[in-house]
Amino acid sequence: MNEITWKRHTEVPLMVASLAYLVAYSWRVIADLTGPARAVATTVVVMTWAMFIVDYLVRLFMADRRGAWFRHNLPALAFALVPVLRLVRLLRFVTRLPGLRSTEGDRLRTDIMVYGAGAAIILIYICSLAVLEFERHAPDATITTFGIAIWWACVTVTTTGFGDYTPVTDGGRLVGVGLMFGGVALAGIITATLASLVVELATRGNDDREPATRAQVRELMAKVEALTAAAASADGRRAAPAAGDAAGAAPAAGEAANGGDDRPGG
Template sequence: MTLERWHRITEWPLTGAAALFLVAYAWEVIADLSGPSLIVAETVIWLTWGVFLVDYFVCLWLAPNRWRWFYTHLFDLAIVVLPMLRPLRLLRLVTILSVLQRTAGAAFRGRVVVYVVGAGALLVFTAALAALDAERHAPGAHINTFARAVWWAFETISTVGYGDFTPVTEVGRLVAVGLMIGGIAMLGIVTATLASWIVERVAQTEIDTRAATRGQIKALSAQVSELRELLERKSA
């Protein structure tokens, strides 16, 4: 078993685990669970964490140079370790974003649109969950319903910030910072991709124009040759 093969095998199962975590976490936050339902949701959340933990150590074991893999994948370690803290659980959803990005590829055609729309919707939804989870029971909190949390998330990711709802906890403000950075990053992706597409179109137009010009020159040269031959026959 190689590391590349392991990645191919586990890519979608890990995405499924992240999606299962999202369902359990959304259920827990939106329904404000307690009792047996809370135990079920927490069990699912911790089981998905175990899946990511196993994946991390298997990757470390399969890496040709384990020390190099370790210090070049510190972000993967953070995704595994930091979600043990409740406010940082949503780091597991980075797996979904990474799969979306690989699926999108470098092409502009509808794939990037799918990636941006999917990543944007995921960021808004998860940020709304995280903000509601952090703010709901805080003194003087404005974000105390899921509808308000979603509205706040849309305001923040678009960097509009009307200010009608603002986080009052440190965790809520940290979520806001991450959401704003995510919104700016997605705007950068769209802008860069559009610019790349325009450059490609301009370059293709120039290539087509040059090809047409070469064809015209060849046709003109052929006509000149025919006229020369005709003149030579007449003069002979």
């Protein structure tokens, strides 16, 4: 079995596992479970998380060049570390709505905006759960309810940082660091996408101001080379009959000269 076949067979089970992970983790944290109920929720979380780790390792060992595969499949590592991120792929139907993908640039921007917004929402939600679980029962904690945790995650991911609620545990602070880095990365991607859209809108209808892409330059060069080759071929075909006519004219001239010498003198 190769990696493509493996992915095709595991796509749906891993999507279901991702949803089960999210439900079980949310239930455990928001309801502040204890006893057997907490054990059940924790078992579901651990088992589904293990499925993603196994999936990542299997795909890694299936690769012929594992180093190159690792570098080109960083999203797979993100799915393994944060399984609920796989739910972002459910948003693919949004990116295929009519009118959103008229050009290649539009398709890329739509994918980035939709998946970026989905990843931001999931990141805020899962970090809210994580920080609440770390902070809820800690001494002098201020993040003690899910509503406060959501507020804290929103102001942290946007790097606003009002400071009204701050984590006091090492685990909570580690979640905050991850949320800040994730927020900066997502904000940079979304900002760059919006900037690209603004530039395209500003140059629309003014083709002379729009920069050419490498693909457009390559296409233009290919057309120039094709036209040059066609012109050279046409010149060659025209030159061939002309050369043949000149070659035929030379014997005719010789025959005329010989004919004049053979005439008897009068």
